[in-house]
Amino acid sequence: MSDVNCLIIAGEKSGEEHCMSFYRDLIADCPEVKFWGVGGDEMVSEGFECLYHLNDFSSWGISEVIGKIPFYFKAFYRILDEVKKRKTKTAILIDFQDFNLRLAKKLKKEGVNVLYYVAPQAWAWKAGRAKTLEECVHTLFTILPFEKKWFEDRGVTRVRSIAHPLLRNFQQQLESLHSKDGNFFNGEKVKLLLLPGSRNFEVAQLLPLFIESIEELKKNHDIEVRIVESPSVKKELYHSYHESIDYIYAHDDISQALNWADLSFAASGTVTLTCSLFQVPTVICYRSSLLNEYIYFSFISYDGPIGLANIVHEEYVLPELIQERASKFNIIKEANKWLSNKENYFETVKKLSKTVSLVKGDDRSVPEYMASIINQEVKHA
Numbered sequence: 001m002s003d004v005n006c007l008i009i010a011g012e013k014s015g016e017e018h019c020m021s022f023y024r025d026l027i028a029d030c031p032e033v034k035f036w037g038v039g040g041d042e043m044v045s046e047g048f049e050c051l052y053h054l055n056d057f058s059s060w061g062i063s064e065v066i067g068k069i070p071f072y073f074k075a076f077y078r079i080l081d082e083v084k085k086r087k088t089k090t091a092i093l094i095d096f097q098d099f100n101l102r103l104a105k106k107l108k109k110e111g112v113n114v115l116y117y118v119a120p121q122a123w124a125w126k127a128g129r130a131k132t133l134e135e136c137v138h139t140l141f142t143i144l145p146f147e148k149k150w151f152e153d154r155g156v157t158r159v160r161s162i163a164h165p166l167l168r169n170f171q172q173q174l175e176s177l178h179s180k181d182g183n184f185f186n187g188e189k190v191k192l193l194l195l196p197g198s199r200n201f202e203v204a205q206l207l208p209l210f211i212e213s214i215e216e217l218k219k220n221h222d223i224e225v226r227i228v229e230s231p232s233v234k235k236e237l238y239h240s241y242h243e244s245i246d247y248i249y250a251h252d253d254i255s256q257a258l259n260w261a262d263l264s265f266a267a268s269g270t271v272t273l274t275c276s277l278f279q280v281p282t283v284i285c286y287r288s289s290l291l292n293e294y295i296y297f298s299f300i301s302y303d304g305p306i307g308l309a310n311i312v313h314e315e316y317v318l319p320e321l322i323q324e325r326a327s328k329f330n331i332i333k334e335a336n337k338w339l340s341n342k343e344n345y346f347e348t349v350k351k352l353s354k355t356v357s358l359v360k361g362d363d364r365s366v367p368e369y370m371a372s373i374i375n376q377e378v379k380h381a
Contacts, residue, residue, distance in 0.1 A: 004377045005034040005086050007079070007112075008048070009103065011057045011096035013198055013232055014270045016040040018094050018118055021165035022367045023048075029371035032378050036086075037079070051082065055232065072099060080106055089377045092370065094118055101129060104136040113138040113373055117366075118165075123150050130154035138373065141366065144312060145358050162366055164312075164359035166274055173255040174356060180279055180349045184262055185342050189224045193257050193280070194245070197267035198230040203237045205287040206326070210265045211244050213331040221339055226261070228254050263338055263345075265331065268307050272318065273359075276309035279352040281345060282318050283334045284309070285326040312358050317351045 010016045020042050027035065027046060036049035038057050044050050052075055076099070082088075090113045093100040097120035104114045119142045122129040133140050134156045141162050142148045148161035167174070184190040192214065196207040214225055226247040229238055242248070249257040254271075258264070258278035266272055268286040275282040284307040305311055307320050319334040321327070338345040 003034075003087075004032060004374070005036060005088055006030070006374050007083060007088050007091040007107075008035055008037040008039060008043075008094070009079075009091070009096060009100055010037075010039045010043065010094045011054055011099060013040065013054060015094040015096055015118075016042055016054055017169070017270070018165045019043060019092075021168040022370070025367035026370055029367055030374050030378070033374055036082070037091075038075075051079065076103065079103065080110070083107065083110055083112065088112060090115065090374045092117055095120075097121070097129075101132055101136075105132065108136040115139050115141070115370055115373065117141045118143055119147050119151060119159075123147065127154065130156050139369075143359070143361065146314070148362070160369070161362040163361040164273070166270070166277060167356065167359050170255055170274070170277060173259070174277060177278060178259055180262065180346075182262065182342060182345055182349075184221075184339070185345075189222045190339060191260055191262040192223050192225050193261035193264040194225065194227040195254075195264055195266035195271050195275070195282075196227070197269065198232050198251075198271075200233055200237060201288075202267045202286075203230070203233050206265075206267055206285055207237065207241055209285070209326065209328060209331065211241050213265070213328045213335070214244065216328065216332055217335060217339070226257060228257050263335065265335075268320070268322070270308055272310075273308040273312060273355070276312065276318070276352050276355040277359075279349050279355075281338050281348040281352070282309070283331055284318050284320045285331065286320075286322050287326050288323070309352075309355070312355065313351065317348065 008019060010019045016039055023043060023046060034049065036051060038052045038054060039048050039050055040054045091107050092115045093104060095118040101120060104116065107114050114137045116133065116137045119140055120129050130151055139158045139160060140151060140156055141160050142151065143162060143164045148159050151159050194210050196203045196210060214223060217223060224246050225244065226249060227245050228249045228251060230251050254274065258275060258280050261280050263281045264275055265283050265285065266275055268284050272282060272284050305316055305320060306322065307318055309318050310316050310320065321330050338348065
């Protein structure tokens with residue numbers, strides 16, 4: 001048997017979701033390879049050796065990251081020690097850009113081929129990272145429609161534009177997607193889905209706001225409310241609001257939930273692109289600490305949309321209510337633009353129907369390509 005191994009760093013839940021879009025096919029193509037590193041329960045269930053669990057690894061916002069710096073330093077050097085001990089020759093680094101880019105530099109010096117999956121958002125800030133990627137990364141995988149050209153224009157030569165992982169994850173469900181009929185305009189209940197986030201602070205901030213907004217909307221609209229609850233969020237953050245919610249979906253049932261929904265209220269993040277793929281008009285909301293807000297607006301020059309759905313469309317298809325703009329008044333205002341105007345609602349649905357074509361990418365053979373790099377070591381083991 002070969003002792004060939006491959007490091008994977010999926011430091012956040014979204015990173016694990018990206019990984020699971022190719023991981024089962026990858027391990028099938030690399031039966032002699034041991035995969036290890038940072039991941040979550042889904043990866044572990046497929047035989048992944050978890051050096052660190054993503055629940056311990058992930059953080060959000062500058063203030064939370066600062067508090068975990070000692071942990072990240074310890075983890076960083078432990079991972080490097082394991083790379084040397086195991087004689088690792090290939091690494092798959094998934095998103096998590098600040099940690100993974102620093103790691104990529106060190107791995108390059110150790111002779112490791114780095115496959116960087118989900119390109120850092122250098123187009124939003126720190127454009128100089130393109131040079132680092134060219135120097136340290138064997139292959140860069142981009143998942144947004146404009147990224148491949150952006151990185152190539154800045155000297156990155158090994159770039160593969162791939163289908164967004166969400167498209168791969170939901171391919172079957174999207175093929176049988178029901179068109180939004182807007183039957184609430186004909187007297188049926190409005191089907192409103194809540195997606196308040198996958199982090200404790202997101203749900204604590206947004207779920208009360210969503211419920212308050214719905215109570216006000218119910219004065220003029222007949223609304224059925226459902227929610228998708230995240231397994232990474234403390235259950236008690238949901239419990240006090242269950243009386244206001246008609247049905248609860250598990251995280252794994254999000255495609256069923258979005259197929260049901262007429263519209264949604266969602267935390268900014270990957271889920272907004274999922275809403276876009278399922279053609280659900282969505283009010284995007286986000287609230288963070290004042291410190292994170294100050295740092296963001298002081299040091300980041302990017303002034304485009306922050307919702308992933310809007311970034312993909314390169315326009316504000318969905319409304320974004322960020323920080324103090326995420327208020328009951330504004331949520332109600334944006335929702336009513338759809339609930340009270342049939343043309344607006346279906347115009348948004350029409351724009352969202354183009355999402356699938358925008359995120360198809362050029363190259364769908366991710367597991368096969370990765371396996372070809374990894375299995376070069378198997379042949380020489």
